[in-house]
Amino acid sequence: MPQDDSSRLSRLKPNLKLRTLILDGIRDFFRSEGFLEVETPLHVKTVAPEQYISPFTVDDWFLSTSPELHMKRLLAAGYTQIFQICHCFRKSERGQLHNPEFTMLEWYRVGADYMRIIEDTEKLVLAIAKKLHLGSTIRYQGIEIKLKRPWHRIPVREAFLDSAGWDPFEQHDPERFDIDLVEKVIPGFPKNRPTVLSDYPAAMASLSRLKPGNPEVAERAEVFIGELEIANAYSELTDAAEQEQRFKRELESIKRHEKHDITMPQRFLEAVARLPQCGGIALGVDRMVMLFCDASSVDEVIAFPWEEV
Amino acid sequence: MDIAEVSRNTKLFINNAPFIVEDVKFVKPGKGRGMYYLKMRNLFDGTTRDQTYHSGDKVEEVHVTSHAMQYLYKEGDHYVFMDNETFEQHHVPKERLGTRIQFIKEGFAVAVMVMEGKVIDITLPKFVELAVVTSSASTKTDTVTAQNKVVSLETGATIAVPSFVKEGDIIKVDTRTNTYVERVSTKR
Numbered sequence: 171m172p173q174d175d176s177s178r179l180s181r182l183k184p185n186l187k188l189r190t191l192i193l194d195g196i197r198d199f200f201r202s203e204g205f206l207e208v209e210t211p212l213h214v215k216t217v218a219p220e221q222y223i224s225p226f227t228v229d230d231w232f233l234s235t236s237p238e239l240h241m242k243r244l245l246a247a248g249y250t251q252i253f254q255i256c257h258c259f260r261k262s263e264r265g266q267l268h269n270p271e272f273t274m275l276e277w278y279r280v281g282a283d284y285m286r287i288i289e290d291t292e293k294l295v296l297a298i299a300k301k302l303h304l305g306s307t308i309r310y311q312g313i314e315i316k317l318k319r320p321w322h323r324i325p326v327r328e329a330f331l332d333s334a335g336w337d338p339f340e341q342h343d344p345e346r347f348d349i350d351l352v353e354k355v356i357p358g359f360p361k362n363r364p365t366v367l368s369d370y371p372a373a374m375a376s377l378s379r380l381k382p383g384n385p386e387v388a389e390r391a392e393v394f395i396g397e398l399e400i401a402n403a404y405s406e407l408t409d410a411a412e413q414e415q416r417f418k419r420e421l422e423s424i425k426r427h428e429k430h431d432i433t434m435p436q437r438f439l440e441a442v443a444r445l446p447q448c449g450g451i452a453l454g455v456d457r458m459v460m461l462f463c464d465a466s467s468v469d470e471v472i473a474f475p476w477e478e479v
Numbered sequence: 480m481d482i483a484e485v486s487r488n489t490k491l492f493i494n495n496a497p498f499i500v501e502d503v504k505f506v507k508p509g510k511g512r513g514m515y516y517l518k519m520r521n522l523f524d525g526t527t528r529d530q531t532y533h534s535g536d537k538v539e540e541v542h543v544t545s546h547a548m549q550y551l552y553k554e555g556d557h558y559v560f561m562d563n564e565t566f567e568q569h570h571v572p573k574e575r576l577g578t579r580i581q582f583i584k585e586g587f588a589v590a591v592m593v594m595e596g597k598v599i600d601i602t603l604p605k606f607v608e609l610a611v612v613t614s615s616a617s618t619k620t621d622t623v624t625a626q627n628k629v630v631s632l633e634t635g636a637t638i639a640v641p642s643f644v645k646e647g648d649i650i651k652v653d654t655r656t657n658t659y660v661e662r663v664s665t666k667r
Contacts, residue, residue, distance in 0.1 A: 222534065344512070
């Protein structure tokens with residue numbers, strides 16, 4: 171049942187004000203770090219092929235699921251420190267923590283690896299807390315969270331052996347991985363500190379590089395605060411042939427299982443060949459706003475969630 | 480239908496029974512497969528069921544609607560109900576009504592659940608008033624609350640009542656618990 175718009179929207183006002191301050195805080199932080207803010211298209215010819223991310227189609231094109239491909243084309247052209255705050259669109263993702271249209275923050279640093287990017291994330295979150303006059307301890311859903319760096323770091327293998335009792339490097343079972351991640355591993359993280367889950371099995375590398383000298387590990391890290399999955403960082407893959415192979419595998423499984431038909435991102439692959447060593451991250455802005463507003467649902471931090479559009 | 484289209488109040492057909500979805504929790508690791516944690520209630524017996532689905536799963540939707548009807552009469556092994564809106568008559572086999580039929584009387588308003596055109600369940604009014612037809616003599620002293628004798632009602636049901644209830648009295652019965660509530664009137 172649609173609620174009355176004006177009462178809903180006036181109730182959201184304090185959160186929406188805080189949201190604007192957070193967006194200002196993000197921009198302040200990256201400008202002070204010497205980053206350039208960029209804009210890339212939302213209406214795109216193709217998207218990164220990922221089996222579990224479905225794009226909306228508009229005529230023969232798509233709505234962007236992530237700005238990553240275009241931002242990497244900028245990096246390949248010589249840009250060294252860039253960030254962007256933009257909307258992304260992912261079909262059928264709707265729930266307490268998901269809205270099909272959402273706000274993403276991405277930033278990339280040439281010369282950095284995934285852990286350097288995690289340090290940026292720690293500093294960014296602390297800078298925002300400071301801007302909101304919250305100090306380094308916040309309360310989220312009744313639990314005190316100390317944001318002080320360094321955050322708790324745990325490799326995927328250790329976290330799974332501890333909480334789920336099996337090693338995802340020994341057994342490749344993506345389905346079980348996702349279920350156990352949600353039901354066992356995340357709930358096992360320390361409640362009062364952010365956690366960085368790092369070093370994924372190579373099969374889950376996505377667009378990250380494999381660890382030099384240890385190709386079974388992907389240099390990928392995810393940030394969790396208050397059980398919210400906030401961000402996903404990579405040491406970016408700069409090997410165009412390897413990237414094309416991974417996309418081919420994804421495209422094959424998309425063809426088998428999904429209804430949509432996407433094409434190989436050729437111009438992106440050409441750029442990967444020139445991509446310098448760099449690190450990057452995608453951070454869910456709505457989730458971060460939820461955290462600072464102590465909101466349990468994404469609907470409390472955006473003016474017009476899916477059903478209210 | 481695709482599991483992504485399921486929301487609260489969607490009705491699903493699982494293992495030959497209709498379920499109403501009471502809650503859907505969508506969880507998805509950023510790069511992983513979406514999961515749907517469903518809380519459902521069986522529309523036949525009211526039991527609850529939790530089930531996890533994955534994105535891409537297909538489920539069978541079922542159209543179950545509730546209609547206000549009136550019980551008309553019994554015809555052989557069937558009970559005949561009339562839809563108050565369409566005046567359409569539905570013949571429902573006795574066994575589908577279970578023990579509830581013991582409190583049903585001609586003219587009663589009931590809520591009838593219809594699945595794909597077939598009656599699957601009826602809900603009686605919470606309280607019905609029925610006449611006592613036979614009453615055994617009580618040997619005990621009358622008290623207000625003790626239900627210490629059994630009487631037969633005009634529909635054939637038997638029920639425990641306080642000893643002051645007499646043949647010909649009209650009593651109120653709670654159909655959810657099959658118990659006596661109060662005496663509505665008594666024969667002078």
